[in-house]
Amino acid sequence: MPPEFPVEPQPAPTLFFFGVTTGRSSSRRMFPAWAAILGLGEARLVGLDLPINGPPEVYRRAVHQIKHDPLSLGGIVTTHKINTLNAARDLFDELTPDAELCGEVSCIYKRGGRLIGHATDPACSGQSMQAFIPPGHWAASGADVLCLGAGGSAVAIAVYFTTRAAPADRPRRLIVVNRSRPRLDGLRALVETRLPPSGTAFEYVEQTDPAANDRLMADLPDGSLVINATGMGKDTPGSPISDAGVFPRGGFAWDLNYRGELDFLRQARAQAATRGLHVEDGWRYFLLGWSTIVGQVFDVPIPPPVFDRLAAVAEGVR
Ligand SMILES: NC(=O)c1ccc[n+]([C@@H]2O[C@H](COP(=O)([O-])OP(=O)(O)OC[C@H]3O[C@@H](n4cnc5c(N)ncnc54)[C@H](OP(=O)(O)O)[C@@H]3O)[C@@H](O)[C@H]2O)c1
Structure with a gap:
């Protein structure tokens, strides 16, 4: 069967940011500094500006890309957390208990080839x-x-x-x-x-x-x-x-x-x-959410002293 959507092979390990006006987010400036601290090499953050309450295909296509491209490592989902899960539930190999309870995914990552949807907010x-x-x-x-x-x-x-x-x-x-x-x-x-x-x-x-x-x-x-x-x-x-x-x-x-x-x-x-x-x-809440998701997607631990360093550089781009 042909793939449901075309897949765009990424040139480097990529975290997709499912947002609305991602170019305006301070995370675009924050991410390169975090990648340097965490030793993520060429890792990139790629913003996806998706419509609010848009057709299911737009969210499904983005999850499909992560599922099928080896260097598309995961996603951070802000405004579209509920719509993304509703549109792509069957594409996930596993949903964490928090994703099931909240009925949303804010963090999409892979482990051992399995696509996992998680809700970080609890x-x-x-x-x-x-x-x-x-x-x-x-x-x-x-x-x-x-x-x-x-x-x-x-x-x-x-x-x-x-x-x-x-x-x-x-x-x-x-x-x-x-x-x-x-x-x-x-x-x-x-x-x-x-x-x-x-x-x-x-x-x-x-x-x-x-x-x-x-x-x-x-x-x-x-x-x-x-x-x-x-x-x-x-x-x-x-x-x-x-x-x-x-x-x-x-x-x-x-x-x-x-x-x-x-x-x-x-x-x-x-x-x-x-x-x-x-x-x-909500600044600390924002930083905790982003750092948790970056840690999951790139599979790197972020103990409190490292979080403090990430928070310090984020303050500079706030
Ligand atoms: N700092 C962070 O990292 C972080 C993390 C998560 C969320 N947030 C922020 O927190 C806010 C809420 O997020 P969310 O995801 O919970 O949004 P949401 O799902 O859109 O929920 C907002 C709720 O507030 C209700 N509401 C709006 N105006 C109201 C009013 N005057 N009185 C009573 N209820 C009212 C809405 O009612 P209806 O049901 O009638 O629409 C809706 O249920 C957003 O601004 C978001 O950006 C920040």
């Missing part, structure tokens, strides 16, 4: 939180998480807390807010039927009114974590809370974004001193 969102929330915090504080947005990142955070976080040190409640119902229903189905019982009570709230989100925030116990997982302040203007919203005392504000207008981050920073609030952007 582990990387957890590692990100561990970098700014001290161990034992949830057990000691009885605090909650308010996650604004119920998309892919919220699913990954739910998977992290229910499958990876220490059972004795989990939030009391995880309240997830979304502007429409389907993502909330999807998350509820995942939590109730596929994730293990975790001791964290999940609540699902459908609303978009910033004042209503302010009220949810005001009801949180001290020490709680508020996450902006809506894409607002980067993908769309504004913030899910208003300027009048008050963050939990001694708590944490985490904006998953690190570039753009970052209104939520600005609102949080304005209260950092008065509320004893730790404010975190």
